[in-house]
Amino acid sequence: MKHGSRMISSAILILILTWMTIPATLSAGDSGRRVAIALHGGAGTILKKNMTPEKENAYREKLTEALQAGYQVLLQGGSSLDAVQAAIVILEDSPLFNAGKGAVFTNAGTNELDASIMDGKTLNAGAVAAVKRVKNPIKLARTVMEKSWHVLLSGAGAETFAKEQGLELVDPKYFYTERRWQSLQRALEQEKKKRQMRKSEITPETQDDFKFGTVGVTALDQAGNLAAGTSTGGLTNKRFGRIGDSPIIGAGTYANNATCAVSGTGQGEYFIRLNIAHDISAMMEYKGLSVQDAAQQVIAKLTHLGGEGGVIAMDRHGNVAMPFNTAGMYRAYIDADGKPVVKIYREESH
Amino acid sequence: MKHGSRMISSAILILILTWMTIPATLSAGDSGRRVAIALHGGAGTILKKNMTPEKENAYREKLTEALQAGYQVLLQGGSSLDAVQAAIVILEDSPLFNAGKGAVFTNAGTNELDASIMDGKTLNAGAVAAVKRVKNPIKLARTVMEKSWHVLLSGAGAETFAKEQGLELVDPKYFYTERRWQSLQRALEQEKKKRQMRKSEITPETQDDFKFGTVGVTALDQAGNLAAGTSTGGLTNKRFGRIGDSPIIGAGTYANNATCAVSGTGQGEYFIRLNIAHDISAMMEYKGLSVQDAAQQVIAKLTHLGGEGGVIAMDRHGNVAMPFNTAGMYRAYIDADGKPVVKIYREESH
Numbered sequence: 001m002k003h004g005s006r007m008i009s010s011a012i013l014i015l016i017l018t019w020m021t022i023p024a025t026l027s028a029g030d031s032g033r034r035v036a037i038a039l040h041g042g043a044g045t046i047l048k049k050n051m052t053p054e055k056e057n058a059y060r061e062k063l064t065e066a067l068q069a070g071y072q073v074l075l076q077g078g079s080s081l082d083a084v085q086a087a088i089v090i091l092e093d094s095p096l097f098n099a100g101k102g103a104v105f106t107n108a109g110t111n112e113l114d115a116s117i118m119d120g121k122t123l124n125a126g127a128v129a130a131v132k133r134v135k136n137p138i139k140l141a142r143t144v145m146e147k148s149w150h151v152l153l154s155g156a157g158a159e160t161f162a163k164e165q166g167l168e169l170v171d172p173k174y175f176y177t178e179r180r181w182q183s184l185q186r187a188l189e190q191e192k193k194k195r196q197m198r199k200s201e202i203t204p205e206t207q208d209d210f211k212f213g214t215v216g217v218t219a220l221d222q223a224g225n226l227a228a229g230t231s232t233g234g235l236t237n238k239r240f241g242r243i244g245d246s247p248i249i250g251a252g253t254y255a256n257n258a259t260c261a262v263s264g265t266g267q268g269e270y271f272i273r274l275n276i277a278h279d280i281s282a283m284m285e286y287k288g289l290s291v292q293d294a295a296q297q298v299i300a301k302l303t304h305l306g307g308e309g310g311v312i313a314m315d316r317h318g319n320v321a322m323p324f325n326t327a328g329m330y331r332a333y334i335d336a337d338g339k340p341v342v343k344i345y346r347e348e349s350h
Numbered sequence: 351m352k353h354g355s356r357m358i359s360s361a362i363l364i365l366i367l368t369w370m371t372i373p374a375t376l377s378a379g380d381s382g383r384r385v386a387i388a389l390h391g392g393a394g395t396i397l398k399k400n401m402t403p404e405k406e407n408a409y410r411e412k413l414t415e416a417l418q419a420g421y422q423v424l425l426q427g428g429s430s431l432d433a434v435q436a437a438i439v440i441l442e443d444s445p446l447f448n449a450g451k452g453a454v455f456t457n458a459g460t461n462e463l464d465a466s467i468m469d470g471k472t473l474n475a476g477a478v479a480a481v482k483r484v485k486n487p488i489k490l491a492r493t494v495m496e497k498s499w500h501v502l503l504s505g506a507g508a509e510t511f512a513k514e515q516g517l518e519l520v521d522p523k524y525f526y527t528e529r530r531w532q533s534l535q536r537a538l539e540q541e542k543k544k545r546q547m548r549k550s551e552i553t554p555e556t557q558d559d560f561k562f563g564t565v566g567v568t569a570l571d572q573a574g575n576l577a578a579g580t581s582t583g584g585l586t587n588k589r590f591g592r593i594g595d596s597p598i599i600g601a602g603t604y605a606n607n608a609t610c611a612v613s614g615t616g617q618g619e620y621f622i623r624l625n626i627a628h629d630i631s632a633m634m635e636y637k638g639l640s641v642q643d644a645a646q647q648v649i650a651k652l653t654h655l656g657g658e659g660g661v662i663a664m665d666r667h668g669n670v671a672m673p674f675n676t677a678g679m680y681r682a683y684i685d686a687d688g689k690p691v692v693k694i695y696r697e698e699s700h
Contacts, residue, residue: 157591
């Protein structure tokens with residue numbers, strides 16, 4: 001019992017240390033109405049000692065570019081949905097993140113992408129799972145939301161819809177990157193060594209590395225509307241048509257003008273079981289918690305259940321919380337003076 | 351504005367009329383600990399005038415059989431998960447419901463099945479989407495929960511997992527029923543008449559009839575553990591790999607010993623956007639609402655957003671709420687005296 005409560009105390013301490021409070025990440029748009037944007041590029045075992053300065057710079061530059069793209073949309077009076085999409089497209093097009101171009105490989109050596117987007121004003125949502133030829137899954141998620149009566153489309157059927165709607169399809173080879181291919185090879189070798197393990201038992205250890213490169217964006221526009229979006233390649237070496245939390249509304253993505261916009265990254269199975277994104281919204285709506293307290297509490301639940309990851313959550317005033325229980329999380333937001341702030345490691349939280 | 355508030359008043363009135371309060375649907379198990387079970391077989395335009403006595407009897411008998419099967423598990427000290435599975439298997443094996451054997455056809459003339467199950471004690475969950483050859487999708491959902499590290503598997507990959515785990519696979523022809531095939535033909539003809547409609551715009555009107563035959567069960571066992579499960583064939587004439595709420599934890603299914611067990615049926619897209627099942631749990635946990643009030647409030651939200659359907663929700667004391675905003679919902683529960691109560695139409699609510 002004592003050991004347990006010490007563990008819980010440590011967990012709480014870590015959470016407090018990790019918990020980022022950004023009291024006023026707001027900037028004035030042209031109309032004088034405040035806008036805000038925040039994004040993540042995945043949480044996981046991201047340690048400074050494993051980084052080269054070049055690699056770190058590359059990440060910081062791409063996060064800044066995406067943030068600025070979304071921010072410009074907001075400054076020009078564009079919608080939060082457009083800002084979310086603009087920022088995610090840049091992260092999807094970069095090989096640095098596990099989304100779009102940089103998606104990890106499945107056990108079969110393919111890339112299967114998931115994405116979702118939600119409009120806080122209408123509670124409309126769109127999502128796609130396991131698509132293999134759609135260059136920008138976030139655009140397809142948006143199209144599902146706006147051009148179909150559905151929320152979630154999957155697999156080859158989703159690609160048929162993408163084609164009908166004129167979205168850009170690419171040869172699956174487009175998603176080949178040497179780095180991700182090598183990750184799969186290492187995962188397969190690790191697995192070979194564990195042959196005694198039952199084939200269908202996939203544990204986090206079978207993953208090549210414990211970095212999650214899922215990307216996500218939340219935004220508040222001049223009209224006061226919140227939006228959130230998430231895009232991912234899922235898990236390296238995933239099998240059996242596994243779908244994680246990223247395309248699941250309420251798990252990896254949620255937006256509601258009455259409460260907040262959320263995007264998550266981490267061990268998707270835990271995010272689904274805990275309904276992470278919707279739970280933050282529910283705690284704000286029903287318990288009157290701040291976005292910081294609500295986001296912190298769901299990450300405490302995640303820790304308690306044994307899961308790892310983080311979220312970005314933004315309330316309707318543009319306040320942002322970015323708690324995570326991993327070593328690091330690629331994350332960024334626009335500060336009050338319009339200057340982007342980009343962070344990677346835990347020690348930058350303060 | 352006046353018209354709007356009158357509409358809302360009417361909606362509230364309908365909800366009050368529809369709202370079923372069952373104060374004590376509890377029975378004593380052999381150990382003296384109380385157990386409870388409730389199920390639904392879909393909500394929709396189910397009107398007495400369209401029913402023959404034979405058809406109605408067939409439904410009542412099958413609902414009773416499923417209920418008794420689950421109830422016997424509970425009386426004998428079995429787990430709520432086993433009770434949920436036992437009842438759903440019977441509904442899946444019947445051609446009467448849109449799940450398993452009686453699944454509706456997709457636009458391509460195939461049957462694509464979804465299911466999920468959740469354990470209120472551990473918050474473990476398992477789900478499958480778009481499987482075509484698994485005889486009992488609820489068994490596969492259970493196996494995903496217990497034998498994999500994942501929550502949601504889809505398509506051919508999920509079937510590979512099913513095969514590895516020794517689940518019963520059937521020829522896709524197994525799911526052929528003349529009634530559902532004719533439903534698809536009518537849907538396709540209706541669609542033909544609406545050729546001016548954009549191909550990818552699927553509206554509820556393109557569905558053959560507005561009956562949802564999704565099945566779901568909630569149970570409370572002698573150990574005080576809640577569980578919930580849901581199984582469906584989705585929408586007649588569905589396309590593009592559409593996935594509804596049934597395999598989505600938090601949307602169509604949720605269970606948490608701290609609050610309740612929920613299974614939903616209706617227009618899945620609305621259930622996903624509102625996180626119906628998790629929202630009931632959240633309102634109980636964070637607002638202290640009773641299961642009746644929480645379930646009623648989510649159906650009010652569903653009505654407000656323009657969606658149709660219903661839920662069964664059971665709290666940890668075995669209290670059951672079964673609100674719906676459609677003409678009818680196939681539903682049943684075991685009463686205090688152990689006698690099954692089976693209802694179909696709205697007017698039976700009272």
